[in-house]
Amino acid sequence: xxxxxxxxxDAELLLIWRNDAQTRASxxxxxxxxxxxxxxxxxxxxxxxxRELYIAEINSIPVGTVRSDYDRQFYELSWTxxxxxxxxxxxxEMVSLITKKINKPVRAEVKKNNTASKRIAEYVGMSxxxxxxxxxxxxxx
Ligand SMILES: CC(C)(COP(=O)(O)OP(=O)(O)OC[C@H]1O[C@@H](n2cnc3c(N)ncnc32)[C@H](O)[C@@H]1OP(=O)(O)O)[C@@H](O)C(=O)NCCC(=O)NCCS
Numbered sequence: 001x002x003x004x005x006x007x008x009x010d011a012e013l014l015l016i017w018r019n020d021a022q023t024r025a026s027x028x029x030x031x032x033x034x035x036x037x038x039x040x041x042x043x044x045x046x047x048x049x050x051r052e053l054y055i056a057e058i059n060s061i062p063v064g065t066v067r068s069d070y071d072r073q074f075y076e077l078s079w080t081x082x083x084x085x086x087x088x089x090x091x092x093e094m095v096s097l098i099t100k101k102i103n104k105p106v107r108a109e110v111k112k113n114n115t116a117s118k119r120i121a122e123y124v125g126m127s128x129x130x131x132x133x134x135x136x137x138x139x140x141x
């Protein structure tokens with residue numbers, strides 16, 4: 001697996017993954033996102049020096065995406081695996097690759113019922129800090 005930085009050419013793919021029902025269920029904003037709104041978000045994301053958006057690829061096939069937001073003391077991570085690629089340890093491998101690149105604390109917010117993402121957070125060495133309103137806050141120091 002390789003991680004590469006996303007570009008605007010990934011817009012369509014990222015929108016499909018973002019609007020997938022399971023992805024929406026795990027997000028804070030459950031609404032379906034329009035193409036226009038998504039493209040605006042992606043442009044802003046690519047221009048944001050505190051944010052990095054990666055595409056994970058296996059044999060040049062995109063299999064997932066992981067985002068990091070730098071907040072001075074830590075990096076906040078969020079991830080999505082392509083719907084057709086789930087349940088094959090891709091999430092574990094992809095998040096592990098990015099956490100190995102980061103030598104500062106990393107955090108992630110996971111919904112309490114998102115068992116696979118809890119496993120991923122634990123697999124990469126994050127521990128549960130606290131739970132608030134059904135959201136688990138994980139951190140690796
Ligand atoms: C959650 C998600 C990232 C998991 O990615 P994945 O590649 O399917 O997960 P993995 O195959 O790496 O599995 C991780 C662990 O969860 C378990 N798991 C996978 N799918 C599961 C499911 N549907 N229910 C329960 N456990 C599951 C795996 O068995 C594995 O456990 P292990 O550590 O004991 O081996 C993926 O399903 C996804 O993109 N969902 C929608 C978006 C989302 O939830 N993003 C995360 C927001 S924090």
